[in-house]
Amino acid sequence: MIYLDNSATTALDDAVLDEMLPWLRSEYGNASSIYAMGRKARVAVERARSEIAALMNAHPAEITFTSGGTESNNSILTSACRESGLVDRVVVGSIEHHAVLAPAEELARQGFGHAVLPVDAQGRYRPDQAGQYDDPRTLISVMHANNETGVIQAIEQLRAAAPSAVLHTDAVQTFGKIPVDAQQLGIDFATISAHKIHGPKGIGAMFIRKGIDYKAHQVGGGQERNRRAGTEPVALIVGFAAAARRSVDRMEQRAAHMRELIDHARHSIAATIANVRVNTPEQFSLPNILNVSFPDAAQLDGESILQLMDIRGVAVSNGSACVSGSLQPSHVLSAMGLSAAESRAAVRLSVSHATTRAEIETAVETLATILHDLRGTV
Numbered sequence: 498m499i500y501l502d503n504s505a506t507t508a509l510d511d512a513v514l515d516e517m518l519p520w521l522r523s524e525y526g527n528a529s530s531i532y533a534m535g536r537k538a539r540v541a542v543e544r545a546r547s548e549i550a551a552l553m554n555a556h557p558a559e560i561t562f563t564s565g566g567t568e569s570n571n572s573i574l575t576s577a578c579r580e581s582g583l584v585d586r587v588v589v590g591s592i593e594h595h596a597v598l599a600p601a602e603e604l605a606r607q608g609f610g611h612a613v614l615p616v617d618a619q620g621r622y623r624p625d626q627a628g629q630y631d632d633p634r635t636l637i638s639v640m641h642a643n644n645e646t647g648v649i650q651a652i653e654q655l656r657a658a659a660p661s662a663v664l665h666t667d668a669v670q671t672f673g674k675i676p677v678d679a680q681q682l683g684i685d686f687a688t689i690s691a692h693k694i695h696g697p698k699g700i701g702a703m704f705i706r707k708g709i710d711y712k713a714h715q716v717g718g719g720q721e722r723n724r725r726a727g728t729e730p731v732a733l734i735v736g737f738a739a740a741a742r743r744s745v746d747r748m749e750q751r752a753a754h755m756r757e758l759i760d761h762a763r764h765s766i767a768a769t770i771a772n773v774r775v776n777t778p779e780q781f782s783l784p785n786i787l788n789v790s791f792p793d794a795a796q797l798d799g800e801s802i803l804q805l806m807d808i809r810g811v812a813v814s815n816g817s818a819c820v821s822g823s824l825q826p827s828h829v830l831s832a833m834g835l836s837a838a839e840s841r842a843a844v845r846l847s848v849s850h851a852t853t854r855a856e857i858e859t860a861v862e863t864l865a866t867i868l869h870d871l872r873g874t875v
């Protein structure tokens with residue numbers, strides 16, 4: 498199996514697993530208990546928190562562990578409106594992940610203000626449009642990079658255009674792959690997750706800028722300094738820090754390798770497949786994602802392309818795990834102006850540092866054969 502769906506999730510790194518194992522086997526103490534086993538777990542949790550904070554130029558007190566990106570996004574948006582009462586309105590980008598769009602829609606149903614920022618044809622938010630929402634009682638939620646196309650947003654410019662708004666960025670696709678510097682980006686909140694960077698599933702974090710009076714969305718035992726209740730999953734937290742450290746330490750060499758593979762895929766798809774639209778621009782994009790679609794998609798079945806790739810041993814997706822398995826057109830590609838048929842027939846290749854050039858070559862050949870067969874042309 499050639500696995501090219503690393504933006505959906507990644508393989509757990511063996512070295513990360515090794516760091517986690519003691520905390521799953523013998524060191525099972527509760528990090529909130531006062532006896533030695535608990536104190537040892539507490540030290541591991543706080544060490545992990547400090548490491549992750551340093552990797553994104555934050556203070557350890559600004560990092561709160563959660564179960565992942567989905568929970569972080571839900572908690573940040575909901576708490577900002579409800580528990581913390583920081584804002585009356587949420588403005589979300591049109592190409593955000595459903596873990597941002599859905600809580601924003603739910604908040605709108607509850608009576609909070611709601612607006613959507615459009616993107617241009619390349620899938621980028623425009624600072625002047627964000628500037629229209631520059632208001633201290635408004636939360637603007639714009640992702641750092643998109644999970645379907647890999648397009649990177651100009652967060653610093655968006656911040657400059659809306660200096661007084663409360664700013665959240667979903668950095669799930671960028672943390673560990675390109676620099677995420679909380680100070681430089683000028684954000685108030687950020688979302689990160691471990692399983693996109695060869696860490697374990699079920700662990701992520703919220704960055705909450707110092708000085709913000711954040712009140713927990715998830716309440717209970719008062720863990721995480723009263724910001725997110727629940728017994729600390731020590732092994733997952735240790736694994737998250739290990740994965741983050743390894744990703745950031747190796748960022749440049751991994752990015753160069755992945756960029757080379759994506760460039761190779763970009764050029765060989767253009768050379769071997771007729772009538773293809775590339776949805777990932779060369780500039781402003783992550784090193785690991787290439788999204789393509791087919792303008793004659795009305796005659797093709799997008800789902801069939803993915804299934805035929807799978808039958809031939811290549812795991813790819815159309816970009817959003819939430820909608821795969823259904824025939825929903827991608828809301829990201831639709832927002833960029835693609836037709837419904839074209840937005841349905843998209844293929845996203847997402848590589849990791851472990852992907853090889855031979856795997857990319859086989860995947861592109863397989864895609865070319867499938868399209869050739871589906872189109873019935875020579």
Ligand SMILES: Cc1ncc(COP(=O)(O)O)c(C=O)c1O
Nearest residue numbers: 565566567594596644667669690
């Ligand atoms: C941009 C983005 N945000 C949020 C999430 C959800 O993260 P998690 O799977 O950790 O809940 C994902 C993962 O699919 C994502 O790509």
